[in-house]
Amino acid sequence: MSAEQVYRDLIAWLNKTWWGLPDSPELLPLMRVTYTPAEARLLTGLPFRGVSLSELAAMKQMDPAELWPQMEAMARKGLAFSGQRQGEPFYGLNDSFFVLLRSSFWPGKDDLRTRQMAPKVNRYFRDSFFAQYADAHTKGLRAIPIQRTIADTRQVLPYEDVVQVLEGQDYYSVSHCPCRHRKNMDEDAHTCQHPTEVCLHFGRLGRYLDANGLGRPISKDETLEILALSADSGLMHSVSNWQEGVDTICNCCACCCLFLEGFHVLGHLRAQDPSNYRVSVNPATCKACGLCVERCPMDALSLEPHGQATNKKGLAPELKAELCLGCGVCAHKCPSGSLVLQHRPETIHPPQDARENVKRFFSEKAAAQQKRQAGGVEE
Known part of the structure; x- marks a missing residue:
């Protein structure tokens, strides 16, 4: 053969x-x-x-x-x-x-195989590989809020509380971010300046990584430190998009994350699944520094003239609500505390487990295909 x-x-x-x-x-x-x-x-x-x-x-x-x-x-x-x-x-x-x-990119290796794979994966990703997610509204990752950016934490559900997610784990591991390392290993791609060893894994998956040199074991306290470092660096916490058996928390940037690239570059209808929160702005206290606009991974904020703005520029952030993932990256470093996360009007429940996530993936793809065959347009 x-x-x-x-x-x-x-x-x-x-x-x-x-x-x-x-x-x-x-x-x-x-x-x-x-x-x-x-x-x-x-x-x-x-x-x-x-x-x-x-x-x-x-x-x-x-x-x-x-x-x-x-x-x-x-x-x-x-x-x-x-x-x-x-x-x-x-x-x-x-x-x-x-x-x-x-x-293939978790270990963060700079070797021949990694250097050969990275540009080929990047080209295949854009050519056709990731198009499979274009019709699926249910993604593999879901934004999870930075805890301190939530205005009222009484409504936080267990699967949206990063501390509770960690409390339910019995094993902690960290690897390099595969998306960021893949981009950094491709001479034709940009170089990302964000930290790379920030991809967190738990339980059975974490043990597999560590047993095979794909990651390294860490403590729960170290896990919390990595989450804090990531939030300070402008990275978005993204968790396995199901309620039970969460095994991964990614810390994502707009320039490398495969789901955000799917949205920004490939034109997918959705990036990641949103949290149950949305940013709210107090224009009266805003300094119009523009940091929130710079940090938002979805380009959901822009500085615009506002009648209630008291700063010399007369500007305040304006939100494109349909783009907000409710991650809190914008609010986390706001120097005037003018941005907080408020609960959305309706609660969105993610899939119960990984199996249900895949079922939704196939169901949504099939529905979109049927709609196209019938001559409709997928929203």
């Missing part, structure tokens, strides 16, 4: 997961630098949910002692998920979203 066919077979297998690999001139060159032919052969047919080493050895007709180091090496590259079940190693297929947009 030719090497190209080996990769074609892996592509076909990966297309059976929730996230596909659209055909593109960028695809095969990317697959070649991401997987070796031997890795592609082993991963083709590997169940997404995972099987024990002995089961996989039987599937591949290999000696477990020969197979084990190869699977461990792929886990260290982020190509396969790994863990222990009943005292035996198990391995599962990592989907293409996980490999190309997350695990």
Whole structure:
């Protein structure tokens, strides 16, 4: 079998997961630098949910002692998920979203593979890869407010309270932001000045990262310190977009975050899912410094003439309410305290768990496709 066919077979297998690999001139060159032919052969047919080493050895007709180091090496590259079940190693297929947009860049390495992958992923991302999210209103991440920017914390729901999210975890890990590192490793992309080691992971996912050198273990206090550093740096807290089993808090910037790039560059209808808050402005105390406009990751604020403004410029922030994610990045550093987050009129409940998130993803894509086929226009 030719090497190209080996990769074609892996592509076909990966297309059976929730996230596909659209055909593109960028695809095969990317697959070649991401997987070796031997890795592609082993991963083709590997169940997404995972099987024990002995089961996989039987599937591949290999000696477990020969197979084990190869699977461990792929886990260290982020190509396969790994863990222990009943005292035996198990391995599962990592989907293409996980490999190309997350695990390959978590370690923050500056090596040949990373340098080769980064520009190819960036081109494929814009060519067709991320278009799969264009029709989905339910995204993989949801903005979570910076706590101190909320005017009335009595209404904060557990899944929107970053402290409560952390309290429910039993393991904490940090990796580099894969979006930021991917951009920084691409000579044709901009260089982001924000800190990179700010991607937080919990529980089973965190253990997987640390066991394979994709991240490092940290304490809950260190996790809180990273969140504070990120907020001060102008980064937006973004959490797994479901209520139960949250395993990630990203700290996102407008220039690198894949969801924000989908909105700003690719024209998607939504960036991330919003929190249940929206910024409110007191024009009478605003100094018209423009810091909030500069910090907003959605370009939702602009300084405009305002009749209640008391500053010499006569300006105050004007909000495009439909763009506000309710993250609090603008309010966090407001020198006059003129911006706070207020609860939206209606409460939006995110999916209950990751499975429901994926169900909504497919349902929304199907509905948009049906609308187009019927000659309608997706709003």
